[in-house]
Amino acid sequence: MTRYIVQRLLLMIPTLFGVAALVFLLLRVLPGDIVELKYAGSGTFAPRQAIEREKAQLGLDKPLWRQFVDWIGGIARLDFGISMWTGRPITYEVAIRLELSLELAVMATLVAVLISVPLGTLAALKQDTWLDYAVRIFSIAGLAIPSFWLGIIMILVFIIFFHWLPPLTFTSFRVSPKANLQQLIWPALAVGYRYSAVATRMTRSAVLEVLREDYIRTARAKGLWEKVVLTRHALKNALLPVITVLGLEFAFLVGGLVVTEQVFNLNGIGKLFVEAISQRDYTMVQSLVLLTSFVFIFVNFLVDLVNAWLDPRIRYQ
Amino acid sequence: MTMAQETAPAARTQMRRRRLRAWLRVALRFARRRPLGAAGAAIILVMLAAAALADLISPYNPLATDYGAMLQAPSAAHWLGTDAFGRDVLTRIIYGSRTALIVGFTASFFGATLGTIVGVASAYFGGKTDLIVQRFMDLLLSFPLIVLALVVVAVLGTGMLNVILAIMVPMIPRSALVSRSSALSLRETPFIDAARALGFGHARIIFRHLLPNVMAPYLILLTAFLGQAILLEASLSFLGLGVAEPVPAWGLMLSGAAVEFAERAPWMAIFPGIAISLSVFAFNLFGDSLRDALDPKLRVS
Numbered sequence: 365m366t367r368y369i370v371q372r373l374l375l376m377i378p379t380l381f382g383v384a385a386l387v388f389l390l391l392r393v394l395p396g397d398i399v400e401l402k403y404a405g406s407g408t409f410a411p412r413q414a415i416e417r418e419k420a421q422l423g424l425d426k427p428l429w430r431q432f433v434d435w436i437g438g439i440a441r442l443d444f445g446i447s448m449w450t451g452r453p454i455t456y457e458v459a460i461r462l463e464l465s466l467e468l469a470v471m472a473t474l475v476a477v478l479i480s481v482p483l484g485t486l487a488a489l490k491q492d493t494w495l496d497y498a499v500r501i502f503s504i505a506g507l508a509i510p511s512f513w514l515g516i517i518m519i520l521v522f523i524i525f526f527h528w529l530p531p532l533t534f535t536s537f538r539v540s541p542k543a544n545l546q547q548l549i550w551p552a553l554a555v556g557y558r559y560s561a562v563a564t565r566m567t568r569s570a571v572l573e574v575l576r577e578d579y580i581r582t583a584r585a586k587g588l589w590e591k592v593v594l595t596r597h598a599l600k601n602a603l604l605p606v607i608t609v610l611g612l613e614f615a616f617l618v619g620g621l622v623v624t625e626q627v628f629n630l631n632g633i634g635k636l637f638v639e640a641i642s643q644r645d646y647t648m649v650q651s652l653v654l655l656t657s658f659v660f661i662f663v664n665f666l667v668d669l670v671n672a673w674l675d676p677r678i679r680y681q
Numbered sequence: 682m683t684m685a686q687e688t689a690p691a692a693r694t695q696m697r698r699r700r701l702r703a704w705l706r707v708a709l710r711f712a713r714r715r716p717l718g719a720a721g722a723a724i725i726l727v728m729l730a731a732a733a734l735a736d737l738i739s740p741y742n743p744l745a746t747d748y749g750a751m752l753q754a755p756s757a758a759h760w761l762g763t764d765a766f767g768r769d770v771l772t773r774i775i776y777g778s779r780t781a782l783i784v785g786f787t788a789s790f791f792g793a794t795l796g797t798i799v800g801v802a803s804a805y806f807g808g809k810t811d812l813i814v815q816r817f818m819d820l821l822l823s824f825p826l827i828v829l830a831l832v833v834v835a836v837l838g839t840g841m842l843n844v845i846l847a848i849m850v851p852m853i854p855r856s857a858l859v860s861r862s863s864a865l866s867l868r869e870t871p872f873i874d875a876a877r878a879l880g881f882g883h884a885r886i887i888f889r890h891l892l893p894n895v896m897a898p899y900l901i902l903l904t905a906f907l908g909q910a911i912l913l914e915a916s917l918s919f920l921g922l923g924v925a926e927p928v929p930a931w932g933l934m935l936s937g938a939a940v941e942f943a944e945r946a947p948w949m950a951i952f953p954g955i956a957i958s959l960s961v962f963a964f965n966l967f968g969d970s971l972r973d974a975l976d977p978k979l980r981v982s
Contacts, residue, residue, distance in 0.1 A: 382820045390836050504969075508962035510912055510932075512919050513954035516940055520951075523944045619827035623916050627940065637828075638920050641835040649835050657823050 449645040465632035475556025484567025506561030515554040515627035555620035570602035611667030718970020724963035732779040741769035743776040752946040762948035776929040789906035792852025800860035821854040904968030
């Protein structure tokens with residue numbers, strides 16, 4: 365087990381190195397220079413020397429391979445460099461926003477699980493009734509409705525019917541749990557609904573499949589309560605593919621976070637990412653892509669681990 | 682000689698008519714067996730018609746600003762109201778379907794096609810080529826979909842063509858993965874051995890013998906991508922990283938002004954979102970039904 369974990373973790377390094385190299389190359393090969401863009405935006409005349417000086421400061425005057433080595437070397441020491449736009453360290457810029465985005469991600473995942481597991485199970489138990497159809501339409505709609513639009517509609521309803529707007533400044537959970545939850549529950553619902561769509565369908569089909577298994581019949585035959593059969597025998601086995609799907613659809617979560625942070629004006633990682641792209645802040649984009657890819661790979665690794673832990677038939681290789 | 686020349690066109694039209702009738706029969710059977718898929722197809726057809734006939738059916742010019750009619754509520758003159766520049770919302774939604782369909786179809790078509798060719802070729806050549814291609818595809822798969830799209834936008838900038846590329850790129854590894862696994866089993870079949878024994882070139886075997894046999898997963902992928910592509914285009918445009926103003930696009934209609942004027946002009950925020958949801962919904966329904974109809978493994982259950 366430990367061997368397997370270490371092996372998997374070590375295998376992540378070449379993948380992440382590949383991601384880093386790919387993103388670095390893509391971003392640097394193409395024209396459009398941050399320093400020139402910065403001065404063009406400020407509208408002031410910039411002397412040649414000032415531009416050169418700033419480029420040197422950012423390390424843009426060095427050859428490409430040198431810039432790459434410097435960047436990778438820094439990452440090994442957990443130093444991601446400085447943002448080309450704000451001039452502050454990237455670790456700082458990320459750190460001040462990480463809490464918000466992480467909390468939102470966790471809440472959205474909780475929402476997704478709380479929607480998909482009960483609804484999916486219910487739909488499976490009442491297969492081909494109006495309830496089943498309602499759940500299926502609800503989940504297909506979740507795939508079609510963009511989470512940013514759902515967010516906009518929420519805000520619309522708040523303003524028109526309640527004359528209330530979600531607060532603009534982020535309150536940490538540690539400062540005021542109530543204010544914090546009041547602010548984040550809505551974006552979490554908007555993201556979580558979409559995130560739940562595939563998982564609901566997966567839960568439904570997994571429960572349907574498991575209920576046909578012999579051991580369920582055995583459990584019923586020996587007179588167990590239906591409740592026990594359902595929770596202890598059926599759900600426990602049906603949840604495996606659901607967990608896998610939640611891991612695979614993690615990309616939905618990331619996408620949802622990027623757009624809903626924009627809608628709810630939350631200053632999180634997603635907003636930082638979008639800003640960095642429109643400002644051509646290379647170092648920031650690079651680091652954020654590496655960060656999301658890392659989380660993505662890591663989540664999939666965790667899913668494999670949880671699956672192996674829940675299902676003894678899966679062997680570590 | 683003259684007889685043959687006279688009958689040839691007649692026979693051809695007859696054959697064409699027979700083929701058309703066969704297609705119609707297939708379509709009707711699909712509609713009867715899968716009403717949900719047919720409903721999706723109907724919505725898609727309406728969308729296609731709206732996009733094709735936009736110039737004829739829209740009441741206004743999508744770019745014409747009218748400062749005398751800003752933020753007007755839905756009325757007889759403006760069925761779905763007007764936006765902050767006095768532009769007719771209905772007109773912009775109709776023209777927006779053009780953007781959504783052009784981006785959606787081109788991105789999904791090229792994404793699915795290129796990915797399928799890569800996957801099939803990778804499976805066919807096998808060995809080291811396969812290994813290297815697979816590593817590279819795995820690399821691309823370790824980016825969440827929207828992140829890879831955003832990276833492409835960061836590199837190329839915004840605009841219609843770049844958005845198409847941005848949506849297309851993340852789809853390539855996903856379709857390569859699927860088509861590779863179907864091609865792997867095909868590679869061992871006798872008819873490929875026969876083709877090889879006949880001395881056909883690699884390109885001919887891949888394009889004439891392998892690709893036609895992965896058509897079913899290809900079509901499934903293509904329809905599954907369509908909905909995603911439209912959604913992704915809307916998201917990118919909403920973020921200001923997609924199609925740029927004044928091109929009418931649904932995501933763009935929802936960004937900025939729609940939230941700003943939410944209280945005074947909620948129709949600006951409501952209708953474009955319905956258009957996005959409805960079209961993605963339609964493509965998903967149609968894609969699901971098509972998958973059920975084409976995938977023999979699922980047909981049994």
